[in-house]
Amino acid sequence: MHDAARTANLLGAVALAVTDRALTGATRGAGMSSSAAAALIVLKTAPGLGVTELGRRVGLTQSAAARMVDSLEADRLVERRPGAGRVVTVTLTAGGRRVARQLLDARGAPLAGVVAALDEDEQAALAQLLGKLLTRLYQESGDADRLCRLCDRASCVKGAVCPVGQAERDAREGG
Structure with missing residues (x-):
């Protein structure tokens, strides 16, 4: 008989170990939080989001997202641009696009290593x-x-x- 609780426990252990490998390598190498890393990756795919929407997608409040964008802007990874009406959009700079690609590569390498066991x-x-x-x-x-x-x-x-x-x-x- 199959033990579903054991399978769920094994999944939890694998999920945590894989998350640790993927996030730690990527964020440590870039010297940024997982939210900031996620923001760069989100903006790579969906440029021109407003700060509030960007925050929603990475799990931050509007005020936390604004502080994160301030920090990314200070690091010259993103820039704010005027949008329609009072909306301000956020886009990656050339440096931000490069860092986003590096983050994806740093995330992907340990994941590929885990999958290579199969x-x-x-x-x-x-x-x-x-x-x-x-x-x-x-x-x-x-x-x-x-x-x-x-x-x-x-x-x-x-x-x-x-x-x-x-x-x-x-x-x-x-x-």
Whole structure:
């Protein structure tokens, strides 16, 4: 008989260890918080967000997001630009784009190392299972932007459909 509690516990241990590897390497190398790293990655994919929306996507209040943008702007990684009306948008500078790419690379390397412990068939099976779990997580949160805030979107859709994006499209069509 399968022990679901053990499987859940193993998943928790793997999730924490993988998170530690992915975030620690990326943020330590860049010398920034995980929220700031996520902000650069989000802006790489969605340039021109307002501070409030950027904060929402990385899990910060508007005031915390404004302070983070101030810091990123002081480091010349982002710049504020006037938008429509009173809206101010945030975009990456050339340096910010470079750091965002470095963050994704630093995040991806330890993850690739973990996956390399599996053979090709096991990797395919894991990808299918992870897609199923991500679909469930999206159904519970309904927030693709937050769920994928540190994703390397280009690698996610290379030869495949992003499971979170598909879950979001399915939710829109069904609801």
